[in-house]
Amino acid sequence: MTPNAIExxxxxxxxxxxxxxHGISLSVPHGLVTGLLGPSGCGKTTLMRAIVGVQIxxxxxxxxxxxxxxxxxxxxxxxxHARERVGYVTQAPSVYGDLTVLENLRYFATIVDxxxxxxxxxxxxxxxxxxxxxxxxxxxxGERARVSLASALLGRPELLVLDExxxxxxxxxxxxxxxxxxxxxxxxxxxLVSSHVMDEAAECDRLxxxxxxxxxxxxxxxxxxxxxxxxxxxRAFLAMIKSAVE
Amino acid sequence: MSLxxxxxxxxxxxxxxxxxxxxxxxxxxxxxxxxxxxxxxFDGRPETFQQIGAPLCGLFPFIVMFLVTSITMLRERxxxxxxxxxxxxxxxxxxxxxxxIAFGALAAVQAATVCVVGFAVLGLAAPHGAVLIAVLAIANxxxxxxxxxxxxAFARTEFQAVQFMPALIFPQLLLCGLFVPRSAMAPLLxxxxxxxxxxxxxxxxxxxxxxxxxxSALFLDVVAIAAAGFAALALGALTLRRRTA
Numbered sequence: 001m002t003p004n005a006i007e008x009x010x011x012x013x014x015x016x017x018x019x020x021x022h023g024i025s026l027s028v029p030h031g032l033v034t035g036l037l038g039p040s041g042c043g044k045t046t047l048m049r050a051i052v053g054v055q056i057x058x059x060x061x062x063x064x065x066x067x068x069x070x071x072x073x074x075x076x077x078x079x080x081h082a083r084e085r086v087g088y089v090t091q092a093p094s095v096y097g098d099l100t101v102l103e104n105l106r107y108f109a110t111i112v113d114x115x116x117x118x119x120x121x122x123x124x125x126x127x128x129x130x131x132x133x134x135x136x137x138x139x140x141x142g143e144r145a146r147v148s149l150a151s152a153l154l155g156r157p158e159l160l161v162l163d164e165x166x167x168x169x170x171x172x173x174x175x176x177x178x179x180x181x182x183x184x185x186x187x188x189x190x191x192l193v194s195s196h197v198m199d200e201a202a203e204c205d206r207l208x209x210x211x212x213x214x215x216x217x218x219x220x221x222x223x224x225x226x227x228x229x230x231x232x233x234x235r236a237f238l239a240m241i242k243s244a245v246e
Numbered sequence: 247m248s249l250x251x252x253x254x255x256x257x258x259x260x261x262x263x264x265x266x267x268x269x270x271x272x273x274x275x276x277x278x279x280x281x282x283x284x285x286x287x288f289d290g291r292p293e294t295f296q297q298i299g300a301p302l303c304g305l306f307p308f309i310v311m312f313l314v315t316s317i318t319m320l321r322e323r324x325x326x327x328x329x330x331x332x333x334x335x336x337x338x339x340x341x342x343x344x345x346x347i348a349f350g351a352l353a354a355v356q357a358a359t360v361c362v363v364g365f366a367v368l369g370l371a372a373p374h375g376a377v378l379i380a381v382l383a384i385a386n387x388x389x390x391x392x393x394x395x396x397x398x399a400f401a402r403t404e405f406q407a408v409q410f411m412p413a414l415i416f417p418q419l420l421l422c423g424l425f426v427p428r429s430a431m432a433p434l435l436x437x438x439x440x441x442x443x444x445x446x447x448x449x450x451x452x453x454x455x456x457x458x459x460x461x462s463a464l465f466l467d468v469v470a471i472a473a474a475g476f477a478a479l480a481l482g483a484l485t486l487r488r489r490t491a
Contacts (some may be wrong), residue, residue, distance in 0.1 A: 017490055052333050056489045070489060076335045088333050094326030098262045107261075110254035111334050135265060151330070 005030045005159050005190040006051055011060035013046050020046055023060065024210055024215045028192055033185050035204030036194040037237070043213040044194040045091060045161065048161050051192070052088040055238055065159060070112055073208040076156070077113075084155025093148035097137030101147050102137055112155035125180060127173070142169045149177075159190045166193075166200065178203045198234035209237060216244060220244040247339045255336075255344025256351075259318070263352065273314075273356055277306035278346060287369045289395040296370055300455035301424060301448055303364040304379050306446060307353040307387035307416055315349060315394030316407045323398065332488045341478055343487065347368065354380075361442030373457040382454055385471050386447045392478035393443070400486030418444035423452065443474035 006028035018150055021043050028034045038082045039195040049055035050062050053070020054101050062069035064084055074085045078128075097102045105119045123148055123210060127147040162181075166174045178200075181191050185205070193204065201207055202221050209216040217224070217240060220235060228243075230236035263270060281299060288295035322328040343344065357380045365376040372379055377449065401407040421431070421439040428436050428445070439445045450467035453460060 049453055054332060054489055056450065056491050059262045075333065086333065088330070090329065092326055094330040096258070096262060096263050096327060097325070099258070100265075103261050104257070106259045108334070109250055109252055111336055113335075162454070 003030075004028060005065060006062075006192065007063040008047075008051070009061045009063075010221075011047070011050060011062060012053060012058045013043075013050060014058040015046065017059070020213050021050070022213045024098050024213075025060075026215055026218055028190065028208075029206070030190050031185055031188050032205040033181050033191045033193060033203070034206045036192060036207060036208045037198060037201050038196065038210030038216075040196050042209055043212045045163055047210070048088070048192065048194060052086055052161050054088075061149030082157065085159065085226070087152035087155065087160045087163060089152045090151050090159070091167070093141075093144040095136055095147045096134070096146075100133055100134040100135055103141070104147055105150060108151040109154050114154050116194055122153045125153060126150045126231065127176070134241055142173065143176040145169070146231045156179060158191070160184065162191065162193045164194055164196070164236075166195065167197070194223060197236050201233040201237075209240070211241060218239065247343070248335075248336045251336055251340040253406060254341045256347035257343055259345060259348035260351065262318075263348070265479075269314075273310060275351065277303075277310070277360045279358065280306075281360065281368060281464050283365050291353065294451045295368075296455070298424060299364060299368070300370045301451035303360045303370070304383040304386055304451040304454070305424070305444075305447065306359070306360055307356050308381045308390035308444070309411075310352055310356065310390070310420075311349050311387040312394040312415060313392035313408070313411055314352075314456065315345065316401065316410060317404055318402060319345075319398035320401050320407045321397050324403075328486070329490075332486070335368070338483045338486045342395070344477075346391060349391045350384060350388055353384050353391075353420040356385035357387065360379050370455075371457075372455060374454050378454045379451065381437070382447075382450050382468075385468065385475075386451075389443055389447060389471050389475040389478070391422040393480060395482040396485065399482070403440045415444075418442045421445065422448035445480075446470035446474070467472060 006026040008024055008026045010023055011024045014020060019245055024047060032148065036047065037043055046055060050057050051064060053074065064074060067074055077084055099107070102119070106116065109119050110241070123132055126148055126149055127235060128143065128150065131143060136144060139147070145165065149162070152160065161214065166177055169177070181193060185191055204221065205222060207219050207224060224236045224240065225231055228236040228239040230239050257366045281302065284299050285295055312483070353423070361376045364370045365372045397410045398407060401410065421435055421442055422444045423439070428439050446467045450464055450471065453464045
């Protein structure tokens with residue numbers, strides 16, 4: 001096993017004729033919850049898309065679980081009992097609105113070749129058991145997002161890439177999700193979770209701080225507090241940007 | 247390619263359609279209604295009704311499946327489900343074949359309904375059997391599906407996708423020979439009509455509704471329909487990209 005789940009080296013992405021990621025290098029270690037934080041529009045989603053291999057990149061290398069991002073081997077499992085390699089949850093829920101919650105999960109379960117008992121497990125994990133028979137389009141935004149998350153959990157992926165999974169959720173639910181992320185990490189899952197809310201940084205084991213298409217820092221919440229002398233992580237982020245500009 | 251994923255995709259598309267009973271009802275009722283309308287529009291000219299109405303039974307599924315598929319596929323692209331599928335162990339062929347099975351089944355039901363109304367109720371003549379028309383209708387529906395899949399890549403919104411119908415299908419309907427024999431058109435248009443898939447779809451139906459014995463021309467038409475369908479599917483597959491900008 002390679003030391004890190006994700007290795008990005010000098011990644012550059014050009015969209016619509018403009019460079020949106022300017023040579024990013026970073027690494028994400030196995031089995032931890034790594035937070036990708038930065039303001040809206042700083043390139044978090046583009047970086048995540050490059051990691052799961054759906055983004056056309058202009059330069060640099062992205063290695064995921066020891067393989068180039070987007071390799072067919074990352075989409076398929078080694079054997080029927082092996083875990084799925086990579087799970088990806090987009091910011092907008094990518095599930096079928098005109099199917100029920102259960103139908104959505106059954107379809108994705110068949111694709112990743114896992115049993116229907118697993119469908120019941122993930123439904124329970126995201127707290128949607130009572131909504132199984134409901135049409136997905138009729139759910140609230142937060143519930144739809146959880147259907148999307150549940151779909152990605154089906155194959156027990158080794159690496160979970162989650163784009164703003166907790167945005168707009170009820171605080172109790174948000175706390176439950178963070179609990180689940182850490183429980184997953186405890187069973188050896190690597191998580192990369194993005195957020196534009198600095199409050200969430202405190203929930204992460206490690207932090208990747210982004211701004212305007214560049215990576216500012218790879219750190220931990222404690223290190224960020226110590227290096228800036230700010231207890232509040234939002235203020236610490238600001239202090240760090242200021243000292244970087246100066 | 248995986249049979250499991252193909253079958254699951256076909257089932258999923260049928261599940262989606264089942265949750266939209268109004269669309270299903272319209273898919274079945276609207277062509278029949280138009281046929282009845284046509285019957286009474288040509289009340290005094292039954293031979294014209296036979297000439298246009300009979301082939302039309304086999305063309306409705308083409309038009310409808312083109313529209314339904316282009317919108318369904320566009321939704322798949324815009325809601326991010328296509329992107330999710332592209333990160334999963336799904337081959338493009340699984341997706342295309344799954345769509346073809348689901349929409350083929352839907353087209354079969356639609357073709358059967360239209361043919362019953364046209365040939366059994368409204369008295370259109372099918373000298374070689376209505377079943378032949380229904381089979382051609384399903385082949386045409388799959389051609390329409392393949393074209394719809396292809397054009398969905400060139401639409402950003404559902405408004406644009408709907409516009410492909412007058413832009414791409416109406417000209418083919420005008421040039422295929424349904425309303426005016428192709429030999430009576432301006433030479434340039436007749437030449438263009440040879441390159442349009444619907445020309446062969448119509449030609450097959452015109453032969454199948456004509457009392458003259460069926461020759462090898464019908465077979466060649468079917469070959470042309472299949473070739474156009476596979477070409478559109480292959481081009482459509484190229485537009486299903488795992489990596490996008």
